[in-house]
Amino acid sequence: MFDWEGVSEFVAVAETESFTAAAKRLAISTAQVSRQVSALEARLATKLFYRTTRNVSVTEVGNIYYQHCRLALDGLQEAQRAITDLQRIPKGKLQITAPVTYGENPIAPLIxxxxxxxxxxxxxxxxxxxxxxxIDEGFDLAIRLGKLDDSSMMARRLASRTQYVCASPVYLAKFGVPHSLSELDRHNCLQGTLDYWHFQEQGKVRNIRVKGNIKCNCGRALVDAALKGIGIVQLPDYYVLPFIKTGELVSLLENNRESDEGVWALYPQNRNLSPKVRLLLDYLAEELDKT
Incomplete structure (x- = not known):
């Protein structure tokens, strides 16, 4: 097996024709350069330099060895540059999975x-x-929302999401504003995939069963129904917050709002996190924090 010890010192001396200058280039002592070169000569059983009190010159064998060593060191430097560039400039395949609606906005535009x-x-x-x-599907990472239940994955929290209960001013003018969780039973609650909503009351999580005349697994459809005054919805901020800001929807039962949920990035724990994935995670965390 090839021993690289002393090669960098040998090349530096050959190029500078000075042990002192080589030591300065390598930021080590002249004595260390001399020891390494002498050890290299001993291993090769040949003289690489002619030494006098005034100068140093490469022997014929040393010159041949230098040509090969220079090529080898250039190759190592090129390999290091390639790795550095890969870490600095992401390239290659990157496979990501995310929930449909949250993936459409904001994840896809950010990617x-x-x-x-x-x-x-x-x-x-x-x-x-x-x-x-x-692992089976070959994904580098997944975006997940809410509580995590997969302990075999590494997780990084990227952001938070807030669940809002809201309705249009038209609906509230016609049917009244609910001021407590018990009043929801008298309202048309537009349902998603579940028939109950999450709340917090006196520091504890409560699931309130709701009913209404529309049930749909599409958040955008439920937002449209709420905007048209059909009923009340409970949906994450990325669905309803723009309409709350414009006054088209009114936020309700804010004192009972459940604590914010996490937006997570998951990746297999038995894989080294590649530089491109790490850079993407940092980017998503920074950008999602602005929303």
Whole structure:
């Protein structure tokens, strides 16, 4: 097996024709350079330099050895540059999965912006509300919402999301404003995939069963129904907050709002987190914090 010890010192002396200058280039002592070169000569059983009190010159054998060593060191430097560039400039395949609606907005636009910064990436974004197996499906990371139940994955919290209960001013003018959880029973509550809503009361989580004349697994459809005054909805901020800000929807029961849920990035714990994935996670965390 090749022993690299002393090679850098030998090349530095050959190029500077001075042990002192070589030591300065390598930021080590002249004595250490001399010891390393002498040890290298001993291992090779040949003289690499002619030494006098005034100068140093490479022997014929030393010159041949230098040519090969220079090529080898250049190759090592090129390999190091390649790794450094890969860490600095993400490239190659990146496979991500995310929930459909949250993936459509804001994840997909942010990933598109990330690709604009790093066009050598080859991104595969798969939007699904199913919890796919990252290892079996070959995904680098998954975006998950709410409480996590997969302990086999590493997780990083990227942001938070808030659940709002809201209705349009038209609906509230016609049917009144609920001021307590018990009053929801008298209102048309537009349901998603579940027939109960999450709340907090006196520091404890409460699940309140609700009923209404629309049940749909599409958040946008429920927002549209609420905007048209059909009923009350409970949906995450990215669905309703823009309409709350414009006054088209009114936030209700704020004292009973459940604590914010996490927006998570999951990745397999038995994989080293590649620089491109780490850079994407940092980017998503920074950008989602602005929303």
């Amino acid at each position: 598109n912006n990330f690709v604009l910064k790093y066009p050598e990436l080859d991104v595969r974004l798969h939007l699904t509300n199913q919890k796919l197996n990252l």
